[in-house]
Amino acid sequence: MRIAADIFTIVAILTGAFFFLAGTVGLLRFPDTLTRLHALTKADNLGLGLVVLGLLPQSSSVFGGLKMILVWLLVLLASATVSQLIARAARRGGPHP
Amino acid sequence: MTSFLLAMTFFVVVMVAVGLFCVLRGASNADRMMAVQLFGTGGIAALLLAGVANGTEGVVEVVLTLSVLAAFAAVAFVKADESGAKDDDRPEQGP
Amino acid sequence: MSIALHLALIALLLALAFWTVVARETFAAVAGFVSYGLLLTLAWVALSAVDVALTEAAIGAGLTGALLIGATSRLRKTEAAARAERPGRATRVLAAIVATAVAAAIAACVLLLPDPGPSLAPEVAQNLASTGVGNPITAVLMSFRAMDTMLEAIVLLFGLIGIWSLASDRYWGGRPGLAPVVEPNGILAYLARVLPPIGLVVGIYILWVGADYPGGKFQGGTVLAAMWLLLLMSGLHDAPAVSQRWVRLALVAGPAVFILVGVLGVFVAGAFLGYPEGLAKPLIIVIEVALLPSLAVTLTLLLMGPPQRSESSP
Numbered sequence: 001m002r003i004a005a006d007i008f009t010i011v012a013i014l015t016g017a018f019f020f021l022a023g024t025v026g027l028l029r030f031p032d033t034l035t036r037l038h039a040l041t042k043a044d045n046l047g048l049g050l051v052v053l054g055l056l057p058q059s060s061s062v063f064g065g066l067k068m069i070l071v072w073l074l075v076l077l078a079s080a081t082v083s084q085l086i087a088r089a090a091r092r093g094g095p096h097p
Numbered sequence: 098m099t100s101f102l103l104a105m106t107f108f109v110v111v112m113v114a115v116g117l118f119c120v121l122r123g124a125s126n127a128d129r130m131m132a133v134q135l136f137g138t139g140g141i142a143a144l145l146l147a148g149v150a151n152g153t154e155g156v157v158e159v160v161l162t163l164s165v166l167a168a169f170a171a172v173a174f175v176k177a178d179e180s181g182a183k184d185d186d187r188p189e190q191g192p
Numbered sequence: 193m194s195i196a197l198h199l200a201l202i203a204l205l206l207a208l209a210f211w212t213v214v215a216r217e218t219f220a221a222v223a224g225f226v227s228y229g230l231l232l233t234l235a236w237v238a239l240s241a242v243d244v245a246l247t248e249a250a251i252g253a254g255l256t257g258a259l260l261i262g263a264t265s266r267l268r269k270t271e272a273a274a275r276a277e278r279p280g281r282a283t284r285v286l287a288a289i290v291a292t293a294v295a296a297a298i299a300a301c302v303l304l305l306p307d308p309g310p311s312l313a314p315e316v317a318q319n320l321a322s323t324g325v326g327n328p329i330t331a332v333l334m335s336f337r338a339m340d341t342m343l344e345a346i347v348l349l350f351g352l353i354g355i356w357s358l359a360s361d362r363y364w365g366g367r368p369g370l371a372p373v374v375e376p377n378g379i380l381a382y383l384a385r386v387l388p389p390i391g392l393v394v395g396i397y398i399l400w401v402g403a404d405y406p407g408g409k410f411q412g413g414t415v416l417a418a419m420w421l422l423l424l425m426s427g428l429h430d431a432p433a434v435s436q437r438w439v440r441l442a443l444v445a446g447p448a449v450f451i452l453v454g455v456l457g458v459f460v461a462g463a464f465l466g467y468p469e470g471l472a473k474p475l476i477i478v479i480e481v482a483l484l485p486s487l488a489v490t491l492t493l494l495l496m497g498p499p500q501r502s503e504s505s506p
Contacts, residue, residue, distance in 0.1 A: 006098055013105050013146070020109050020139055024116035027135060033127050040131050043113075044138045051109075051142045058098065058149050067157045068145060071164040074390070075138060078167035081383040082134055085175040090127040107197045110234065114204045117227055121211060121220055129223040137253070140230040147197075147237055155242040155406040158398060159233065159249050162415060165391045166254035168383060169418050170226055173258035175380075176425045177265035180370060 005057035012054030019047035033090040037083050044079035048072055102150035106143045113139030130174050137167055194238075201235050218264045218271055226257040242406040243329040246398075250414035258421065259495055324473030326404035333408070334476045338465045342450045345483055348490045349443060356434060359498040365435030366503045368496035374427035384426030391419035399484050403473075409480045413487030420492045431496055433503040439489065446486025450479050 019042055026039020052072045059065040113136045120132035141160055148156025208231060212224035229252030236245035267274075279287075316328055316336065323335040333341045359366070375381055399412035423429040432439050453475055457466035467475050 009098070010101060013102075016142070017105055017108055017112075020112055020142065023135055024112050027116050027128075027132060028119050033125065033131075036128065036131060040135050043135055048138055048142050051105075051145060055145055055149050058102075060152075060154070064154070064157055067161060071141065071145070071157070071160050074161075074164035074387075075141060075167055077383070077386065078164070078171075079134065079138065081379050082168050082171040084379045085171060086127050086130055086134075089175050089178050090125070103194055103197055107200055110197075110204070111200055114208075114231075118207070118211070121215075121224060126219050126223075129220060133223050133226055136227045137230060140234060143234060144237055147234070151237075151240070153237065153240060153242055156237055156245075158401060158406055159237065159242060159246045161394055162246060162249045162398060162411060163230070163233070163253060165387070165394050165415055166250070166418050168387070169254050169422065170257035170261065172380065172383070172422065172425055173261045177261050180265060 009054045009057055012050045016047045016050030016054060019043055019050065023047060034087060037087055037090075041079055041083055044075060048075055099150050102146050106146040106150065109139050109146065110143045126174075126178070130171055134167075134171055137163070141167075198238055201231065201238055205231055205235060216275060218267055219261075222257070222260045222264050225260060226253060229253040229256065243327075243408075246406045246408075246411050250411040254418055255414055255491060255495060258418075262495070262497075322472065323467075323476070325476060327402060327406065329406070330402050330408060330476075334479065335467065335472060338454070342447070342454065342465070345447050345450060345487065348487070348494070349447065352443070352490055352494055355494060355498055357498075359500070363499045363502055365433060366499035367431050367433045367501045368493065368499050369424065369431050369501075371501060372424070372427035372430050378426075380426045381428055384422050384428050388419040388423060391415055391422075395419070395488075396484075399480060402480070403477070409483045409487060413484050414491060416484070416488035417491035417495070420488065421495055424492075424496065434493065434499055435503065439493075442485055442489045443493075444486070446479075446483035449482035453479055 023039050023043025026042070027036050030036045030039055049072055052068045055068060056065050059068065117132045117136045120128055124132075141163055144156055144160050144163070147153075148160070205228070208224055208228045212221050212228060215221040215224060229248060232252060233245045233248045236242070236248055313328075316332060319336075320326075320328055320331055323331040325331050325334070395412040395415035397412075398407045398415060399409050400407070402408035402412070420429075424431055434440075454465040457468075458464050460466075460468045
């Protein structure tokens with residue numbers, strides 16, 4: 001049981017780290033602000049989500065696990081809002097590059 | 098397991114930091130804000146990983162604070178940007 | 193692995209600090225500084241100083257970033273002129289010498305520290321039980337060195353008075369910030385409706401766990417202040433005129449309770465800020481709960497800046 005949980009952790013966190021890699025590469029390689037924003041949200045949503053998911057079996061208490069899920073939800077809310085706000089600022093004619 | 102988690106912490110921190118440096122050097126302010134946002138999410142992930150790896154209770158409280166404040170800097174940026182744009186029309190008045 | 197992580201953190205901290213100092217554009221420097229705060233949070237966690245990390249997360253990555261971004265937008269008009277200016281060679285050489293001397297002096301101080309350094313930690317650990325709180329940091333801040341904490345709370349008020357004194361005579365006692373522009377269906381208004389209730393719970397929770405785990409009133413107060421600032425920035429709520437009685441009362445209530453408990457200690461426990469036997473924990477909780485709203489209001493108004501509109505104007 002312990003081994004199964006550990007394997008689950010390793011797979012989920014590796015996948016999460018991959019999405020952070022993808023987000024960073026996207027931020028550096030995509031041609032314009034809006035597509036870069038698209039890359040960014042992948043890291044926020046999936047990267048952190050998978051890392052949290054992978055850490056859940058390692059968490060010492062149920063309450064600690066719930067707090068980690070709350071963190072993920074709060075970051076989702078923040079990133080969804082921020083990407084809209086930044087996109088609008090960028091569309092308003094590029095905020096003084 | 099501990100060394101795996103620490104290795105992942107290292108990987109995530111170094112990666113988002115490299116992204117941050119590349120974007121900070123030459124890009125628009127919106128891009129810089131995005132890089133800061135990505136760095137923030139990566140930092141949250143790294144803190145969670147390091148906290149579980151070291152068995153430090155209380156890191157979750159730090160991360161909870163960070164996640165509640167995650168949108169805060171970006172909102173301030175957009176508001177400052179808006180008031181700056183308005184300010185250009187009326188150069189006499191301060192923001 | 194842990195050593196590699198520490199080395200990476202040190203290298204990144206130095207690089208980011210260097211970048212923040214040399215960046216010519218104000219906003220780029222601010223972006224660097226905000227990230228630096230987060231990196232420092234990670235470094236404190238790596239050093240197992242979770243209490244310090246929590247403070248850094250709340251103040252460094254949260255409020256200071258918003259404060260500096262506001263300052264950037266105010267500086268924009270003069271930024272080009274300031275960048276075109278180049279100080280003379282003599283000034284630059286002098287600045288370099290002074291900066292190097294200060295850095296060398298600090299480095300010498302750190303390197304000359306005796307090993308192991310002088311520490312009161314064993315005494316704190318021995319007397320922790322007398323305070324009734326489980327977190328040694330809270331015990332130091334609220335009991336053994338309560339005087340420092342009280343002065344810290346009061347110095348914030350002085351800072352606020354200093355900022356208010358920048359207001360023009362016409363707007364003295366008026367409302368800080370710009371008149372609110374609200375987009376009732378905008379995404380910002382949505383966030384300002386959804387997040388503050390959660391933030392309120394988290395802020396109070398951070399205060400509450402401070403007794404036994406990392407947490408406390410400053411960190412909790414910062415979260416509450418950020419939630420109020422979010423409401424103000426979204427335009428859903430207008431900043432109060434700083435001359436209003438409830439604002440002034442909220443500002444002084446926390447420090448006043450702190451001083452009152454301190455004076456009470458003179459009569460009951462024989463020393464200013466002394467806590468009578470067995471009552472230490474309840475009194476600490478009274479002070480912390482009284483300080484939380486005061487700190488939240490103080491920090492919010494500090495970030496809003498001096499009054500810029502008359503009291504009645506919409």
